[in-house]
Amino acid sequence: MSSSSDSAGTGNGARGSAGEVWELRLYVAGQTPKSLAAFTNLKKLCEEHLPGRYQIEVVDLLENPQLAAGDQIVAIPTLVRKLPEPLRKIVGDLSNAARTLVGLQLRTPSQVEGRRP
Amino acid sequence: MSKSTRTEVIETQPRRRGTSRERVQLPKAQSGIEGLDEITGGGLPRGRPTLVCGTAGCGKTLLAMEFLVRGATQFGEPGVFVAFEETAEEIAQNVASLGFDVEDLIARKLLVVDYVRVERHEIEETGDYDLEGLFVRMGHAIDSIGAKRVAVDTLEVLFSGFSDAAILRAELRRLFRWLKEKRVTAVITAERGQGSLTRHGLEEYVSDCVILLDHRVIDQISTRRLRVVKYRGTTHGTNEYPFLIDADGLSILPITSVGLEHAASSARISSGVQALDQMLGGEGYYRGSTVMVSGTAGTGKTSLAAHFVDAACRRGEKSLYFSFEESPSQILRNMRSIGIDLEPWVAKDLLRFHSVRATLHGLETHLTTLHKLTQAFSPDVVVFDPFDSLDHVGTLRDTTSMMIRLIDFYKAQSVTTLLTNLTTGGTALEGSGMAISSLVDTWLVIRNLESDSERNRSLTIVKSRGMAHSNQIRGFLLTSRGVCLGPVAAESQRHAALRAATDEPVSRSERAVSAGGGNGRVRSSRTRKGQRARS
Numbered sequence: 001m002s003s004s005s006d007s008a009g010t011g012n013g014a015r016g017s018a019g020e021v022w023e024l025r026l027y028v029a030g031q032t033p034k035s036l037a038a039f040t041n042l043k044k045l046c047e048e049h050l051p052g053r054y055q056i057e058v059v060d061l062l063e064n065p066q067l068a069a070g071d072q073i074v075a076i077p078t079l080v081r082k083l084p085e086p087l088r089k090i091v092g093d094l095s096n097a098a099r100t101l102v103g104l105q106l107r108t109p110s111q112v113e114g115r116r117p
Numbered sequence: 118m119s120k121s122t123r124t125e126v127i128e129t130q131p132r133r134r135g136t137s138r139e140r141v142q143l144p145k146a147q148s149g150i151e152g153l154d155e156i157t158g159g160g161l162p163r164g165r166p167t168l169v170c171g172t173a174g175c176g177k178t179l180l181a182m183e184f185l186v187r188g189a190t191q192f193g194e195p196g197v198f199v200a201f202e203e204t205a206e207e208i209a210q211n212v213a214s215l216g217f218d219v220e221d222l223i224a225r226k227l228l229v230v231d232y233v234r235v236e237r238h239e240i241e242e243t244g245d246y247d248l249e250g251l252f253v254r255m256g257h258a259i260d261s262i263g264a265k266r267v268a269v270d271t272l273e274v275l276f277s278g279f280s281d282a283a284i285l286r287a288e289l290r291r292l293f294r295w296l297k298e299k300r301v302t303a304v305i306t307a308e309r310g311q312g313s314l315t316r317h318g319l320e321e322y323v324s325d326c327v328i329l330l331d332h333r334v335i336d337q338i339s340t341r342r343l344r345v346v347k348y349r350g351t352t353h354g355t356n357e358y359p360f361l362i363d364a365d366g367l368s369i370l371p372i373t374s375v376g377l378e379h380a381a382s383s384a385r386i387s388s389g390v391q392a393l394d395q396m397l398g399g400e401g402y403y404r405g406s407t408v409m410v411s412g413t414a415g416t417g418k419t420s421l422a423a424h425f426v427d428a429a430c431r432r433g434e435k436s437l438y439f440s441f442e443e444s445p446s447q448i449l450r451n452m453r454s455i456g457i458d459l460e461p462w463v464a465k466d467l468l469r470f471h472s473v474r475a476t477l478h479g480l481e482t483h484l485t486t487l488h489k490l491t492q493a494f495s496p497d498v499v500v501f502d503p504f505d506s507l508d509h510v511g512t513l514r515d516t517t518s519m520m521i522r523l524i525d526f527y528k529a530q531s532v533t534t535l536l537t538n539l540t541t542g543g544t545a546l547e548g549s550g551m552a553i554s555s556l557v558d559t560w561l562v563i564r565n566l567e568s569d570s571e572r573n574r575s576l577t578i579v580k581s582r583g584m585a586h587s588n589q590i591r592g593f594l595l596t597s598r599g600v601c602l603g604p605v606a607a608e609s610q611r612h613a614a615l616r617a618a619t620d621e622p623v624s625r626s627e628r629a630v631s632a633g634g635g636n637g638r639v640r641s642s643r644t645r646k647g648q649r650a651r652s
Binding site for chain 1 (some may be wrong): 248496
């Protein structure tokens with residue numbers, strides 16, 4: 001599998017429930033600007049909020065198209081939070097950090113101004 | 118079975134359309150759906166998307182699936198079904214009742230069903246995105262089996278899954294372009310919108326072919342209809358065509374497209390009653406003609422039909438008997454009482470009955486059923502007894518148009534048709550309920566005449582196209598050996614006069630004849646006048 005894996009060692013003091021490792025999977029289709037932006041934004045966000053307890057797997061559907069069905073991928077890029085459950089999906093280049101945090105349930109919607117629940 | 122005989126109907130098309138224009142038409146992919154290829158003049162545009170829209174439950178998904186299944190099984194074109202609404206298992210179950218073995222096709226790599234689930238509440242949107250994931254999935258599915266056909270059911274689910282309409286529209290435009298580049302013949306289904314063909318305006322992107330399905334209930338009877346709204350670069354039938362979903366899938370009835378170009382046979386077949394054959398120029402009906410027998414209740418129309426069927430079966434020909442008022446066993450019993458035993462023909466499968474109350478279905482369903490039974494059995498002779506039962510089912514205009522289609526359909530196949538027509542008391546005897554008397558080739562009228570405290574039957578030929586026929590009124594007797602025609606009226610009158618003179622006791626049957634004759638002369642002259650006026 002050509003997906004790259006990025007992980008950091010144990011860490012603490014981050015927001016969210018402590019201890020568990022976040023398993024994130026980013027679906028892209030080739031090295032498009034949107035995909036690259038999504039990866040950069042995600043990396044930054046994780047370093048900030050989940051230092052040391054996250055895992056990012058990047059799946060390139062151009063190389064592994066059969067993997068799209070498993071997580072029901074339609075839009076690209078799509079970030080899937082595999083763990084902790086429940087499964088969450090965030091589509092887009094993750095340029096809006098606040099929304100991404102809500103999508104990952106690292107922040108409740110009330111903490112974001114003007115957001116629908 | 119019906120699939121093989123269907124080609125006969127299709128083959129009648131090129132003769133009519135075989136002009137040079139057809140050669141410049143778009144390449145088409147046969148859908149294999151009964152009737153659809155006739156309306157579209159050969160199928161859906163090859164390598165292009167076709168939009169199928171309609172309200173919920175009108176058969177869009179089924180049409181899309183049948184297009185793929187027929188493509189895979191009949192034309193060697195594997196297909197991909199992209200399902201947004203149902204899982205692969207659900208679809209397989211739904212179409213199993215139509216005899217489509219989806220799982221088998223999947224195992225043989227002739228079909229891929231990809232269920233695409235879009236759940237709004239699972240998805241958060243942030244920043245720019247596209248639908249490349251969908252493209253990748255479809256591309257992968259197409260390439261994995263070398264698919265030539267794609268069905269997408271239904272794309273509009275995307276609109277409820279994603280909120281950015283601008284992105285969606287741009288991506289849909291790209292999708293249709295991409296499908297064309299992939300050179301797949303695609304069927305895209307969409308929900309009917311209010312005031313527009315589709316709820317989200319998909320017709321904007323699909324410009325080649327748009328098919329509209331409709332499901333209407335009129336007078337508590339539901340009919341499904343199909344119309345080709347648009348088909349760029351080709352001629353197509355523009356009517357609304359009724360269609361049926363039954364055990365074999367979709368079947369569309371383009372019978373209105375049957376033209377008046379059937380070859381007229383000069384072969385003759387017996388009516389089953391020798392004396393009647395004599396009246397019809399000595400040889401009986403023309404093969405492939407339409408015969409109508411009119412009469413009030415209890416005049417013996419069914420008996421005449423039974424003779425006709427019996428004679429056909431004796432010649433080894435196949436007969437199909439549509440009965441709208443009596444069950445097969447009742448007809449068999451009643452006909453035995455006049456010495457016609459039809460049972461052996463049923464046993465030999467030369468005679469098939471189809472008994473159903475006319476009000477059970479809508480007209481179009483009847484028509485489709487008749488069509489299917491005819492194709493499955495390919496009869497030489499067909500009887501409708503009585504055909505005017507059908508006029509309780511729809512409006513007069515509808516029933517008349519159905520009868521025209523039916524008559525044309527049988528004529529095109531050289532099937533001789535006998536219609537019995539029940540005239541109610543008080544109405545003009547020489548009129549048929551649906552004003553189709555001008556369509557029939559031979560018209561017999563059986564009358565019940567009352568005189569001398571008896572009712573007696575008589576038979577006249579009102580018309581019989583293309584043959585010398587008797588202008589006489591004959592006594593019509595039902596005996597234990599079947600129908601007998603009495604002596605000609607003038608003759609019987611002489612007999613009666615003679616008997617009256619000699620004061621001999623008159624037998625019942627003879628008096629019947631004389632009674633018929635007495636009235637007959639007046640009537641027969643009127644008949645001839647009437648015929649002249651019509652022609």
